[in-house]
Amino acid sequence: MALPIPLFKGVVFVLALLPLSGIAWDLYSAGLGPDPGQIITERLGLAAFQCLLLTLCMTPFARWTGWSAWVRVRRMLGLFTFFYACLHLLAFLQFVLGWSDLGTTFTQRPYIVLGALSFLLLAMLAATSFQMAMRRLGRRWKPLHRLVYLAVLLAWGHYLWQARSDITPMVAYGMVMLLLLAVRVRWFGWASLVPLRRPARG
């Protein structure tokens, strides 16, 4: 028997808070090692990236299982992605690099440029994910929200580029990302990945 949708939404909400509770617990029990600020920044970044991949899993899950509830939690997961990305950025500024000379911070290192571009796209998607924005944008909403595919590619580039030695996790996550994009292309064609392109009339 399928879970009632409100209950499913509640479960997903609680699960999405796990990375944050894990960090809070490790902070409380002094389990974050000698450089907690760096670890907190990394864990929040990973949580943002994982939420983004999970968001992209929702349509395939709905099609594979025939259960539409997956799609009903997609926006929530997208907003959690942005939530974790905001915390990741704040932690980076607070604990790693500081708040001075922000212009240099965001333009000097290529991996930060990629992260910042992905963040800006996620901010725009989050801001336009509500009913009112959907109504206002009308037919333009869907092509605009295809920017999520660019955002995930940029985020993955950021993740890979910041790696210092072992890139196994980045490659593994990259394969999941490519699989999700490939599934989409197979079902809906290449055009379904292209942002800002409006469907032909008629």
Ligand code: HEM
């Ligand atoms: C302005 C935006 C951003 C800044 C300034 C930023 C900065 C950073 C920094 C400083 C690190 C740690 C690098 C190190 O270990 O030395 C990092 C890692 C990471 N960031 Fe970002 N980031 C940004 C946006 C994003 C976004 C939007 C995502 C995902 C949606 C993301 C995902 C990650 C991931 C997955 C890691 C690696 C965590 C790990 O090592 O496990 N970042 N970022």
